[in-house]
Amino acid sequence: MTEKVEEQLSMFKEWFRKQPHFPKKIDDILIVRFLHSCYYDVENAKKTANKFFEMRATCPDLFANRDPTGPDIQNAIQFSKMAQYSIAGNKFLWIWQIDDPGLQRYNATHEAKLSALATDCWLLVEQNLEESDIVLVDAKHMSFRILMKLNLSLSKAQVKYYEEAMPFRMNQIHFVNCPPILSRIFSIYKTFVKPEVTERICFHLPNSETLFEYINKDDLPKDLGGNRESMEYFTKLAIERIMDKREILLDDSYWISCDKNK
Known part of the structure; x- marks a missing residue:
């Protein structure tokens, strides 16, 4: 870590700890992650941190009633598969899969809550x-x-x-096994996704190998043509981590801003 980065980190930590509306039960790694995700731009890191805690207080559909043992999350677990792990080049891979062919169980709110839980759990356990x-x-x-x-x-x-609150560096987004309907779905989402984000999105048709131009087979689950463990294996690990961190995930004093207007 360079002297300049250490100075920026010290400044940001001092600012962070002085915010009266921020939760008090915050690990240093999360504070560091806000700054790192913004490429050590202190002012952008402040905006990201503010948005992170504000949205948890103002978006109950994402962040309220999300007990991993409750009916909403348990339903989402039935139709979702996920993987989160480090890959070559000091990169981190996030995989999400709806495992519900007829979409009989699928519920968008339940899925969103599980996704938020999974990313929060990552924030708690990932040190790199x-x-x-x-x-x-x-x-x-x-x-x-x-x-x-x-x-x-x-x-x-x-x-x-x-886009604005999650402290990570989302540089690539890939959709694989894309059916024709995805173009219609994407046309809806495109109206509220930032242009600089849409530029990072790649679509890959079923049975194509274009994904391997971006991600090595050795870094992908075998379900997606790779050489690593199955999505079922990674999902089991992810759910176990969520259940293990249930108490902290449900403790609002770790997550929610005390003042919604900040």
Whole structure:
């Protein structure tokens, strides 16, 4: 860590600890992550931290009633698979898959809550500061039915959170096994996704190998043509971590701003 970075980190920590509306039960690694995610731009890190805690107080559909043992999250677990792990080049890979071919169980709110829980759990346990985050979504089970189940206000809040408040470096977004309906879904989302984010999105057709131009097979689960463990294996690990951190995940004193107007 250079002298300049150490100075910026010291300044940011001092500012962070002085914010009366921020939760008090905050680990140093989360404070560091805000600064790291903004490439050590202190002013941008302040904005990100403020947005992170504000949105938790103002977006109950994402952050309230999210007990991992409760009915909403338990339902989401039934139709979701996920993986979160480090890959070559000091990068971190996030994979999400709807494992519900007929979308009978699928509920957009339940899915969003589980996704937020998974990322919060990562914030609690991950110590490495990655250079780049890659998001991969398996779209193979997306169909026309999903359009009837989307919650646009929730989708907008979710996009805003990951664009402006989540302390990570989201540099690539990949959709794999893309069905024709995905173009219609994306046309809806494109109206509220920032242009600089849409530029990072790549679409990959079923049975194509274009994904491997971006991510090595050795870094992908075998379900997606790679050489690593299955999505089922990684999902089991992720759920176990969430259950292990249940008490902290449900403790608002770790997560929610005391003043919604800050």
